[in-house]
Amino acid sequence: EAQVTQNPRYLITVTGKKLTVTCSQNMNHEYMSWYRQDPGLGLRQIYYSMNVEVTDKGDVPEGYKVSRKEKRNFPLILESPSPNQTSLYFCASSLSSFSNQPQHFGDGTRLSIL
Amino acid sequence: GESVGLHLPTLSVQEGDNSIINCAYSNSASDYFIWYKQESGKGPQFIIDIRSNMDKRQGQRVTVLLNKTVKHLSLQIAATQPGDSAVYFCAEKAGGTSYGKLTFGQGTILTVHP
Numbered sequence: 001e002a003q004v005t006q007n008p009r010y011l012i013t014v015t016g017k018k019l020t021v022t023c024s025q026n027m028n029h030e031y032m033s034w035y036r037q038d039p040g041l042g043l044r045q046i047y048y049s050m051n052v053e054v055t056d057k058g059d060v061p062e063g064y065k066v067s068r069k070e071k072r073n074f075p076l077i078l079e080s081p082s083p084n085q086t087s088l089y090f091c092a093s094s095l096s097s098f099s100n101q102p103q104h105f106g107d108g109t110r111l112s113i114l
Numbered sequence: 115g116e117s118v119g120l121h122l123p124t125l126s127v128q129e130g131d132n133s134i135i136n137c138a139y140s141n142s143a144s145d146y147f148i149w150y151k152q153e154s155g156k157g158p159q160f161i162i163d164i165r166s167n168m169d170k171r172q173g174q175r176v177t178v179l180l181n182k183t184v185k186h187l188s189l190q191i192a193a194t195q196p197g198d199s200a201v202y203f204c205a206e207k208a209g210g211t212s213y214g215k216l217t218f219g220q221g222t223i224l225t226v227h228p
Contacts, residue, residue: 004157033215043158043203043218058215090157100146100165100207103216105157 002027004106006091012112013081021076021109023091029104031097032074033058034066036087037108043090049074050097081113126225133191135222137204140185144206148216149178149189152201161189161202191224199226 004025013019025032033048035058045058049068063085065077074093078085088110092103127133139147145166150158164171164178164187171178177190187204201223205216 040220042220045215048215092157100163102148102160102163104160105150107155107157 002104004091004093004104006089006106006109008109009107010110012114014114015082016080019078019081019111021078021089021091021111023074023076023106024072025074025091025093025104026072027093027095027104028071029093029095030071031094031101031103032068033092033103034064034074034076035090035092036060037090038087046076046089078111081111083113086111086113123220124223124225126227127194129194129196129226129228131194133189133194133198133224133226135189135191135202135204135224137187137189137219138185139187139204139206141206141208141217142182142185143208146207147178147180147187148205148207149176149187150203150205150218151198152203152221154200158203194224194226196226196228199224 007022030051034046035043037043044060046064047058047066049055052071055066055068068074088108090108091106094101094103148163149161151161152158162173162176162178164180175192179188201221203221204219207216
């Protein structure tokens, strides 16, 4: 089944404790992206990757890191999480960075930073 | 910056009625539009898309209309069912070197009453 898989689905942690949210897609998609979803603010892009070893900042990149060492994986790293990063996070992928293709989303990761 | 917005934050309909969800966009350079459905606890699910060289596109029970003159996008759902209850987002992608970046609207909550 074609899908985008995120782990963990839920995480409660404390300020300053490094965490990684994994994202994997099995559709051989070039483009991958991370979003956060907050009430009243909608979906905002954090980082995106157009292909392996190519990443760039989205609209709200502060406090986050990403890497794209393999085509299928695009982990989101919070080196020193803070309470304002408490949010619902979505990973998405699409076939191509340049053609008009819909993005397919994972089921989300709910992070709570205490 | 440019953004995608929605006219109505909530919409309640009776089962069997037709639903229309509207979206206004402000970026005249946008060349690709997508409607997503998000159910509670899940990620946005692709419904239908349309390119800017089209005015209308039909899927199964859904139709998307694009009016570039007034920068307006709508999603029509025929014979709405309780399973259609969800939050619906429109998203736009600017043309040129936008590299797949989507800008999302705030969402409309659709509630279908049996």
